[in-house]
Amino acid sequence: MELYKNFKDSEIQWLGKIPEHWKLDRIKNIGSVKARVGWKALKASEYVKSGYFFLSTPNIKKVDIDYNNVNYITKERYYESPEIMLNNGDILLVKDGSTLGIVNIVEDLKSKGTVNSSIGVLRLKNQHNKYFFYFLKSNYLQNIIGLKKEGMGVPHLFQKDINNFILTIPPLKEQSQIANYLDSKTIAIDKKIKLLQQKVKYFKAYRKTLINEVVTKGLDKNVKLKDSGVKWIGEIPEHWEIRRIKDIFNTLAGGTPSTGESSYWVGDIPWIPSGAVQNGEVNKDIVKSYISEEALLKSSTKMARKDSILIALTGATCSNIGYLNFDTTINQSIVSIDSNHKKVSHRYYFYFLISARDKIRTLMTGGAQGGINQGDVKYFKICACSKSEQQQISDYLDARTSTINKIVENIQIQIKTLKELRKTLINDVVTGKVKVST
Template sequence: MNKYDNYIETEISWLKKIPSHWTTFRFIDNVNLRHGFQFRDYDFTDSGLKVIKISQLSPDGYLDLSDCSFISLDRLSSFRSILIKEGDILMALTGGTIGKIIRVGEVNEPLLQNYRVGNFFPKPTQLNKIFTYYLLASQITEEQINYLLNRNGQPNIGKESFKNMFFPQPPMEEQTAIANYLDTKTQAIDKKVSLLEKKIGYYQELRKSLINETVTKGLDKNVKLKDSGIDWIGKIPAHWEVKRIKDIFSTLAGGTPSTQNQEYWIGNIPWIPSGKVQNNDVLIESVEEYISDLALRESSTKIAKKNSVLIALTGATCSNIGYLTFDTTINQSIVALYPQKRNQTLSRFYFYFLMSAKEKIRTYMTGGAQGGINQEDVRFLDIVYPSKEEQEEIVKFLDAKLDTIAKIITNIQAQITTLKELRKTLINDVVTGKIKVSHE
């Protein structure tokens, strides 16, 4: 890629050099930052005007309107000054995603800006709006925000923060050329990423359907089937049985040692919460907390044995399934299943079966999104029961097939990561003048 003929050094540590015909500017001299309105809980209604909070700013650069809060429609006239329009530049000004930025696409309804979402308005005589978006999406913005956060120790930014931020400023016609160039290049990259993400979705669905089909129908495509008598299971091989979890598994739930006693949390016994149950193998490398023998003796936590099947009972991971690859203690939000007769039951087969039963397990949830499942409901869940030999054959088949799918997905994810890094680097190199964009 071409470079400019001449560069000059700047006094800005994170900018260093810029093309000799460019200048630099203090952000607030050329851009106005508008905060939204600080809505309170009592403002919100069940429907009406959508309020754009930080959670609506998607990491992929668009407005996600799927889970908005609302205020009453009849209050629109009071909030016209914070209406969001097509082309607006929005940034998260607080929280774990601080600095996350999007450019608003087509707007077909009134959208109101919440307080901790920033909206940026460049002076049209000084800055091209799309160029301004790319400046804010660049690494030089990220570096300056991180510097301020580390210096001030506050997890938020606002108008005062931008007083000490400096950026490069090419001539206006060059800004326009850069904006058009980056639009073309980033859209091409985004299209590739979107196609790759669809591929991942396809392989994830393939994985799910492969598990569902195999654990309920077996490997013999010509086998005679019978009605299982269970709606959500459907037909199964005629020689299989239907049992309940309690018939073939022992179950136990754990507990959490008191965090007030430091002696409980200095030891070498692994302890995992339900967040570690993520529909795959639970590996010892994922353990972040260890407890002592004293904690094991004096608290309600229990040791789940290696090769147990884990089910998350509460919260965001409720109904998630895990296959335990080591002995560990567990918290009260996990139930562990261990075969009563290991010579007749293979835990890993039921790890796969319960993966196919996740939607059924979720029907036992009470208490809304942060509710949970009763351990007794799990014990009475209907399950299929092939012979131990068939269980082993099915596990061998699924392990191999799913390993292949996992490798494909990992490869695609690596491609996506590379493309996103390329996008990020390209934006930064172009807006800082490392790469020349012709405007002729």
Template sequence: MERYSAYKDSGVDWIGEIPEGWKTIKNKHLAYIRARLGWKGLKAEEYVDDGYPMYSAFNCVEGNLCPTPVNYISRERYDESPEIMLSDGDILLVKDGAGIGKYAVIRKVEKPATVNGSLAVISPTPNMESRYLGYFYASMQFQDYIHLLMDGMGVPHLFQRDLKQVPVIVPPKAEQQSIADYLDEKTGVIDAAVKDIERSIELLNEYRQSVISEAVTKGLDPTVPMKDSGIDWIGQIPEHWSVLYPKKLFALRKERAHADDQQLTASQKYGVISQKRFMALENQRVMAVLTGNDILKHVEAGDFVISMRSFQGGLEYSYESGKISSAYVMVHPFTEQTYSEYYKYLFKTWAYIQALQSTSNLVRDGQALRYANFAQVYLPVPSIEEQQMIAHYLDDATENINSLIQQKQSLVVRLKEYRASLISECVTGKVKVPGVEE
């Protein structure tokens, strides 16, 4: 795309130069900005099944209003805050929590609605195209700047007074509309492509799960005679397999942490790995454990960790030895007929996770699962040789599927980066959209 013929200094360091005919104006002069003040929220019993929609940060998705999930409130509660009743052209901007900066443009109000305390409602003045202003809020420059303004103890917060002072780049109204039209078209194509790729990732995840489930409960030879396992979640198994009570295969590990143990982190995404590696993979810091080893537990590579989230995503496999919080429960194989790598896959199948969920007292005293729950779910037991064969087969099969998933995830990241870059270049005047006359 072309550049404008002449530029000038915007007078704002983080904006830089803008086209000659554009202006830089504070947000408060371009829109009416307001939010719920002093609101203490609603009790669960105050929500109704069919009333007035009350949107939250979850409804702001890539600049568009996603109608679900949403809570509904009564007419009485809706009428309490007339200043934040939504109108066509309003922009919702997340001002609280991890999602600060996400936004949605209300193209058309289908039903009288309002917002909760996490959102600011921004109504542009007549000389502003709301779609353009929304795209400006999506620009990398605006996003970087407001994240410098965030405040709050524990929960990040963007104050209205700061939001009102943020400079906005303002082209002539007709040019705002041209930019918004162009970005609507281009981001629509990108968003559709991302949606298709994300759906293909979901299908690959489902396929990987089916490959794992089939192998760990049916084996690798489709010609062997089968029998009923007698266990609902397992179903039919090869005739020569057995089914055993978990306590005959796994024992509790009760060791306290060793003096030289490294700190471990348990996650559904990576299993149990060193805290240092987890921080590198996630590019984030983790709160260091400052307590003594006397209240931490030792974990051996090959152990399984029962965490507070195991009822959602199965047991976490430990790839390394070290120490971990005493809130976790560790089990380890103690017989020669138990191969950890085979059970690493089995403990992540949907059928096994559902079996765990069916055990009693899943949530009690802050704990999601205990050893007693684990012990209730009977397990299939192939021969040790077959366990090893299945594990090695799944290592190869899932590596190929995971590689495809990673390629598609990388493509999604690149498309989203391109989307953000395109928006930023257009709304800051670094490029001139087709059809604009100077």
């Protein structure tokens, strides 16, 4: 790409030099920022089945605004805030919470709508709105917005903050050229990203299907099958059996040493909460806390041995499965499954429980913040086959899933690279680091 011939110092940190013929100004001098404030704040109880759509943060976080999964408000609520009645070209900026800084632009508006109190509506006078949409997405401005996320409490951008953002302002014709160029380039990049994301989805689905098939049917495609008597398992090899976890394994749940005893938390014994169990290998690099021998002896925490299988019992991680690669103590939201039996391959049953995760999750009670009873885990039904078959299956799945995981990892690296390229391209073009050819 070309470079501009003449530059001047913007005297602004992170922005540096800009093309000599570009101007700088604050949003308040070339446009307006409006938002729903004060007593006009809406409550969920006021939503109606149809009417005027009402955008919230999840509706604007993707490439295209989601006009389908929206709430609706009455005509009265819509018309009481004319300053935020949406028009094509309006730039939307999330100004509250952890998603602070998300930007989108209203295009192809097909009905009347407005926004909630977390979204600011930016309108610029005699400017090309799409150029400034890209400018708000630039690394330069996102870094400024990012400063507001630091510190205590919920991050928030006040309208005065947004009004004082300093923008680079090329001539209007150049704004249009830049916006058109970035439309073309970002659409092409987004298409590549979408295709790669579809590949990731395919390989993850394939991995899941592969595991489900092999742990319940084995590797011999010619083996005679019989009904397992368990609906979700279906047919199994004729010589296999259905057992319960308690018939093969010992199970134990952990605990949390008292945080009031400082001596409990000075030691070299690893201790992990359920958040450490993330459907896969549980490695020592996730350990954040260590406890003392005294804590192990005097509290309800338990030691889970290396090669045992962990199941998270509560909350957001409930039903997550992990294969433990080191000895550690665990908290009360984890159950450890372990066996000293010589005829048991822990690795096979790790894959079996991975395949059973959706079924295990149905044991949850108490809603999203509820959990699974350890007793239900003990009586959960599993397949039982010979140690040699277990070993063959686990070796096969180790190899196959490792290959699939590497493919997924490589694709995700490509996606990350494209996303970074997109960010860099937008930033360099809207801040004048490179020139769009006319």
